[in-house]
Amino acid sequence: MSEITEKYRKLPLYFVAITVLVKLVFLLTHHIQEDAFITWRVAQNLLDYGVIGFNGATKISASTTHLYVFVSYFFNLIFGKEHFIYPLLIFNSILFTFGSYFLSKLILKNPIHQAIFIFLFGILPPSIKISILGMEYGILFFLEMAFLYFGLKEKKIWAQILFPILILFTRIDTVIFLGIVGLIDIVWNRKINWFFVLGGVLGIISVLSFNWFYFGELVNNTIVAKSATYAKNMSLSLQWKYFLLNYGNYWGMLKLPGDFNPFTILVLVFELVCFIYLVSKSKVRNYFIWIIFLFGWCKQLVFISQRSYFDWYYWVPQILLFSVVLVFVLEQKTQKILWISLLLIFYILPMMSFQTIHSIATGNGEWNYRRSIGLFLKNYEKDKNQYILLEPAGYIPYFSGLKAIDEVGLVDKEIQKEIKKDKPNYWRNTAEHRKPKYLLAPTDLFNGKDSVFYKNNYKFLKEFRIKDHLQSDNKILEKIYRLKPSGTDYNLYEKK
Template identity: 70%
Template sequence: MTESKNSKIPIYAVIFTVVFKLLFLLTRYIQEDSFITWRVAQNLLDYGVIGFNGNTKISASTTHLYVFVSYLFNLIFGKENFIVPILIFNSLLFTIGSLFLSHLVLKNPWHKAVFIFLLGVLPPSIKISILGMEYGLLFFLEMALLYYGFRKHKTWALIVLPVLILFTRIDTAIFLGIVFLVDTYFNRRLRVKYILGGILGISVALAFNWLYFGELINNTIVAKKLLYDHNFTTQQNIEYFTSNYGNFWGMLKLPGNFNPLTIVILLFELLCFIYLIRQKEKRNYFLWMIFLFGWTKQIIFISQKSLFDWYYWVPQLLLFVPVLIFVLEQKVKRNWWLSLLILFYILPMLAFQTIHSIATGNGEWNYRRKMGLFLGNYEKDKNQWIFLEPAGYIPYFSGLKTIDEVGLVDKQIQEEIKKDKKNYWINTVKNRKPKYLLSYQDLFEGENAEYYKAHYKILKEFRVKDYIKSDNKILEKIYKLKPSGTDYNLYERLKD
C-alpha cells in the first residue's frame, strides 16, 4: 500500500509544479514569435491556408505540428480565449516530459518529485512553459521517445514519435541523431525500427514542405539565413563567441563579455556528469544521450551564429540534469547539498526570472500589444499593409497584412534582399507602397529622408519611457530596473 502511494508522488509533483508556474501567467510574458505561429493557425482557420496574409501559402512559422495544435485550440476556445488554455497545456506537456525524464535517471519517488519541481522552476523551464512557443510540446515528445521507445521498447514510439518530433521542428534531427549514435554504441547493433521512424520523419517533413509550400526547407530558415548571413574573420568569430557564450550556456543573460558564473556552472555540470557515469548504472545510457545532445546542439547553433535564446532552452536544462541527480543522491549531508543548491542557485534563478518576466511582460503585453491595438482600431481596412520588424504582436493585434524585414511572413522581400541587400528596405517601400511603416529609426532623417517626407507622415511616436510607470511602486522599480522594448515611429502613407 505504501509503495503504491509513493509511486504517485511524482504525479503529485507534476500537478504542484504546473499550478505553481501558473503564477507566471500573471506577468503576461509571451514570446513575440508565438504570435506568428498563432496568426498562422488563425489564417488556417479563416482562409483554409497555412500562411500569414490571406490565401498566400507560406511556412511563416518554424513549427508545423504546433501550428495544428494552435489551430485546434483556436477552434475549441475561440480566438479571444485560447491563449491561457494553450499556455497551461504547454506547461503541462513540459512537466509530464520532466516526469518521463525523472523515470529515466532516478529510482526514488521522492527524488523524482523534487527533481520535477526544481527542474521545472529553472528559467528555461519557465520560458518553455509560459512563453507560448513549441518547446513544451517538443520536450514532451523527445522525453516520451526516450521513455517509451528506449526504456519500454515500444515499437509505436520508435516509429511514430520521430515523425512527430521532426514535424515539430526540423532541427530536431540533431537530437534524433545523437540518440541513434549513443544507442548504437551501447547496444552494438542497429535499431531498425528507430531507423524506419527517422526515415519516415524526414520524409514526412520534407514531403509536406514540398507538396504544400513548394520548398524543402521551411521559409523561416531560408529567410534568416539570407538576411543574417555574415562572413566573419577569425578575430570577429572570437569576439562574437566571448560576447555571447554566457547567453547560450548560462541560464541568464548578464551584461559584458565575460560571464564567470557560466564557466562555474559548466564545470560543475561536467564534473557531476563524470561522477555519475563512473557509477556504471543503466541510466548512463540516457545520461550520455541528453548530455551529448546538449553540447552538440549548443555548439552547432553557436557556430551558425544563432542568436535567438530559445534554441538553447532544452540543452541548458538537459546539461543541468546531472547536477540535480548528483545533489539528490548524496548519501552524506544530502540536505546540506540540497539546501546550498536551492539557496545559492535555484532561488536566485527563480528571482531573476520573475523580475525578467514581469519587466519583459510589461514591454511586450502593455507596450507592443497596445501598439497593435492602436493600429487595429485606427485602420479598419484589414487588407492594408504594414512594413515592420518583428512580425509578432503588432500584426497579430492590428490584423493588418504584413511585410516583415526578415521575410519570415512575406517572400517578396527576399527577392529585394537578393537584388540589393543594402537598399532593400527603401526599395520595398518604393515598389510596394505599404500604407504603414513602423521603424526604430527616424525616417525623416538620413539618406532617403526626402522620399519619406514626400510620401509619408508620422502618425504616432511610441516611447518605452511612457510604459515604465505603474501605480504599484514595486512594479515601477522592476520596470525601470529592466526596461523592455524599443522606441518606434509609426508612419502613414499620404494619399497620392
C-alpha cells in the first residue's frame, strides 16, 4: 500500500457522509415520485390486512419491487405511517452513496480520486433522484455495486450467491444486469463461475416462485398491465417522434425543450471517447469498466426497443455511462484542476441547478397540488371502502385512503379485462360496470361522446387546477413554479 493510499484511505468514507448531507437538502423540495406511494401503499396494506395488495384483502403485485415493499413495511412498522417517509428516504440516500463508494473502489485506485468521484457522481441529477424520490433504485444500486465489489473483486462466495437473489427480488428486469455481468465474466476469465450461476438460478427461482405461489402469476402484474395498456402498434413516424421527445433520458440526463437536443449527442460522444481511452490502457480495472459501460448501453437499448419512456428506467444506466467521464477527468496527468473545473462549470453545476429547479417545481406539483386532492377526499369521504377511478394511483389514493381503480391496471386487475374487451371505451365501461363512487378525470366528462351516461350517473363535485398552486410568499419559488409548472388539471365527479 502506497503512502498516499494509507494516508487518505478513510477519505472516501468521509465524502460518503458529506455527499449524503448535501443531497438531503433536496428533501426540502418534497419531490417524491408518484410510484413510490404505490409501493408504500402496498407496504401499509400488508401492515393492515396481512396481504400484499392495494385494495384491502385482494392480493395483487401492484408494486414492481418485492424487496422494497418489505423494507417499506418495516419502516412503517418502526416509525409509523405518519413518520416513516423521511427516515426511508435518508436510508435510500445512504445506501445509494455507499453503492457509489463500492463503484469508486472498483474503477479507481487513488483514495483522493475515489472521494472526489463519490461527491461528483452523487450530485448528478439521476443520483439525486435515485436518492430522494422514494423509488427502489437506491437499494438496487447498492446491491448491484456491492455484488461487483464483494462478489467479483473480493471473490466472496457468499456474495456471489446472496446478492443475485436480492437483486432479482428487487426488480425482475435485473436479469439484464446479471446477464451482462455473467457474459463478460466468462469472456474475461475464460471459465464459468458456478457460484454466480447458482446465485442467479436461485434468484430467478425465488422471485418466480414467490409470484406464482403468492399471486398465481409468474410475472409481476405491473409488467402485464403496462404491456396491455400502452400502445404497441405505433407507426414509425410516431415512434420517431416519441424517441426524439425522450432521448434526453437515454444518455444526456437532461431533457431540454424541443425535439432536437445536441447537448445529449455531445455527452454521448464524449462518453464513448472516454470509454475507448480508458479500456485502451492495460489495467485490471478494465473488467469493471466493460461491465458498467456495456450494461448501461444494453439496459437502455432493451428499454428503448420496448418503447419504455418512463425516465426512472434510465437513471442507473445514465450515471454508470457517465462514470467513465469522471474517471477520465480524475486520471489526467496534467492540468487536472483545469479538467475538474471545466467539468464542474460546464456540466455538473448546470445539471445540479437544473435538477434543483426541476425538484422544486415538481415537488410543488406533486406534494402541494396532487396531495391536496387526496387530502380533500380524505376529509370529504369517511368510508374508505369506496372506490375512485383515476390515473395515476400514487398520491391521491395514498392520502385519501380510498380504494382505487387506476387506468393502467397496476392496482386493479379487473380493469385489464375491460381494456382487452373494448380498449377505446374501457374507461366508460369500467365506470358503468364497477360503479366507483368517484371519478377523477383530466377532461370534462360532461362534454364528450359519453356525456349522457356521466350526467345521468354522476354529479360534478370539484375542479382542481394547477394554476391555483403557482403562488408563493417567496418570490423566487413563485418564479420557479411559473417557469416550470408541474401537474395536471382534474375534474372530480361523485356518483349520484
